[in-house]
Amino acid sequence: MDNIIEIESNSQVEKIVETIKTELDEQMIIYKPRGRKFLDIGYIPRNSIHREKEISRISKQIIEFVIDKTSGSLMMCGNSGTGKTMSYKLAKIVADTYMSDLGHEDYIVIYVTAQGTEINSLMTEICRELNVDAPSRGISFKDYINIIKEKCRKTYIHICIDEFDKLFFSRSKEKVEDVIYYFTRTENLSMTIITNRMNIAKDIKDSRVFSSLNTLNTISFKDYSADQCFDILSQRTKLAFNDGFVPENVLHMLCNHIAIEGGDIRKGLSVLGLCAKHAEDAKISTITAEIMEYIIEKYDILRDGENLKEQAVSGKLILSAIYSLLMSNQNSALDSRDVFAKQDYYRSTMNLPSISRESHSVYLTKLTTSGIICATRNSKGGRDGTTMSITLRYPRNAVKYMLNEDPELHGIHIIIEDELRDLRKDRLAASSHIQKNL
Numbered sequence: 422m423d424n425i426i427e428i429e430s431n432s433q434v435e436k437i438v439e440t441i442k443t444e445l446d447e448q449m450i451i452y453k454p455r456g457r458k459f460l461d462i463g464y465i466p467r468n469s470i471h472r473e474k475e476i477s478r479i480s481k482q483i484i485e486f487v488i489d490k491t492s493g494s495l496m497m498c499g500n501s502g503t504g505k506t507m508s509y510k511l512a513k514i515v516a517d518t519y520m521s522d523l524g525h526e527d528y529i530v531i532y533v534t535a536q537g538t539e540i541n542s543l544m545t546e547i548c549r550e551l552n553v554d555a556p557s558r559g560i561s562f563k564d565y566i567n568i569i570k571e572k573c574r575k576t577y578i579h580i581c582i583d584e585f586d587k588l589f590f591s592r593s594k595e596k597v598e599d600v601i602y603y604f605t606r607t608e609n610l611s612m613t614i615i616t617n618r619m620n621i622a623k624d625i626k627d628s629r630v631f632s633s634l635n636t637l638n639t640i641s642f643k644d645y646s647a648d649q650c651f652d653i654l655s656q657r658t659k660l661a662f663n664d665g666f667v668p669e670n671v672l673h674m675l676c677n678h679i680a681i682e683g684g685d686i687r688k689g690l691s692v693l694g695l696c697a698k699h700a701e702d703a704k705i706s707t708i709t710a711e712i713m714e715y716i717i718e719k720y721d722i723l724r725d726g727e728n729l730k731e732q733a734v735s736g737k738l739i740l741s742a743i744y745s746l747l748m749s750n751q752n753s754a755l756d757s758r759d760v761f762a763k764q765d766y767y768r769s770t771m772n773l774p775s776i777s778r779e780s781h782s783v784y785l786t787k788l789t790t791s792g793i794i795c796a797t798r799n800s801k802g803g804r805d806g807t808t809m810s811i812t813l814r815y816p817r818n819a820v821k822y823m824l825n826e827d828p829e830l831h832g833i834h835i836i837i838e839d840e841l842r843d844l845r846k847d848r849l850a851a852s853s854h855i856q857k858n859l
């Protein structure tokens with residue numbers, strides 16, 4: 422039987438509706454009507470700036486492939502948030518407009534992303550985009566290729582694979598070279614590869630595949646400078662927010678920070694979103710320089726802290742040990758033996774078995790590879806064997822965030838707070854002793 426929900430006047434539902442109404446009204450101090458969508462990282466502006474040259478090169482290349490019916494490839498490389506996906510999507514609109522003006526309709530240009538997929542699912546998606554039936558499992562890679570080849574007999578196809586480098590890390594990475602080989606050497610078929618890595622050609626072992634990949638036909642997306650970030654983000658700010666919400670000098674602060682960190686516009690948009698959230702909670706209508714500074718720091722810490730939460734528990738305990746030692750030490754470089762001893766103590770408090778020095782080194786290497794710490798071998802080994810000098814590359818507050826947020830580390834967090842409280846007390850006592858003796 423269906424549940425009967427009786428709505429009385431003044432019921433909970435009405436109260437919530439009222440609260441939402443008030444909250445949305447309050448947002449009007451911050452956002453322009455329907456302004457939120459302009460902060461969406463997936464929003465593609467029709468009038469993008471600073472990428473005109475790239476967009477026209479990509480569209481010209483797609484048009485040439487289609488009109489000349491040639492096979493081959495185009496590569497687009499650059500760091501995150503530099504406008505690659507946006508530029509490809511805009512270039513497709515340009516190419517379609519050009520071709521439709523010419524009355525050219527016998528072609529298909531499709532876009533797929535390799536993010537989070539294996540090659541077979543990617544091939545199924547390509548078939549779906551091409552409007553051809555293909556089973557999602559139970560057929561081989563070569564079968565998919567044959568299905569696509571069959572389609573190419575009737576119409577010219579251009580396939581763009583975004584986030585291509587993700588395929589090199591997938592379970593089916595041995596098929597990556599086949600994808601490049603067939604997609605660049607099949608009649609009536611060409612491809613665009615979008616990647617973060619400038620040198621994906623280095624991962625290609627087969628020389629025939631390497632020669633198929635026309636690495637000279639590459640468009641590089643340079644990191645945005647602070648001024649370019651400012652132009653892009655001030656356009657978005659004007660569309661999203663009421664005048665004066667983010668004053669120019671405050672936006673410049675954000676853009677300088679983004680440019681130093683690699684020119685990722687997505688990060689700028691996320692920080693602006695956090696500014697709006699902050700203003701909503703604090704009921705303010707302008708973001709000051711101090712608030713922007715606080716939010717930029719918080720953004721980095723949140724992101725880094727979330728990354729740390731993904732580590733294995735042994736890695737987290739090593740990080741907790743590093744944090745505790747750094748907070749109680751004047752020195753930013755730590756001795757790996759101290760870190761080993763401290764993490765061993767933390768393990769014992771959690772009733773976890775000890776790990777060997779070798780396993781400890783393995784964890785240090787993992788944390789180094791992830792860019793979280795820097796571990797360098799000391800030249801003198803001494804009696805205890807080779808030692809390492811360890812520095813933390815993430816902000817200490819990111820580890821603090823991990824300790825705060827991770828329920829598994831609750832006990833360790835309390836121990837560290839006690840350790841630091843005791844240390845502060847000792848230091849205070851020592852300094853008052855010195856004062857008295859002066």
Ligand SMILES: Nc1ncnc2c1ncn2[C@@H]1O[C@H](COP(=O)(O)OP(=O)(O)OP(=O)(O)O)[C@@H](O)[C@H]1O
Nearest residue numbers: 462463464469470500501502503504505506507686
């Ligand atoms: N030149 C620009 N003008 C306006 N908005 C831009 C510009 N460049 C990037 N953006 C904004 O930033 C967002 C992210 O850009 P995009 O997705 O194209 O980055 P990307 O280079 O593909 O990054 P990734 O390598 O992480 O996939 C876009 O959706 C768009 O909103």
Ligand SMILES: [Mg+2]
Nearest residue numbers: 505506507583
């Ligand atoms: Mg992209």
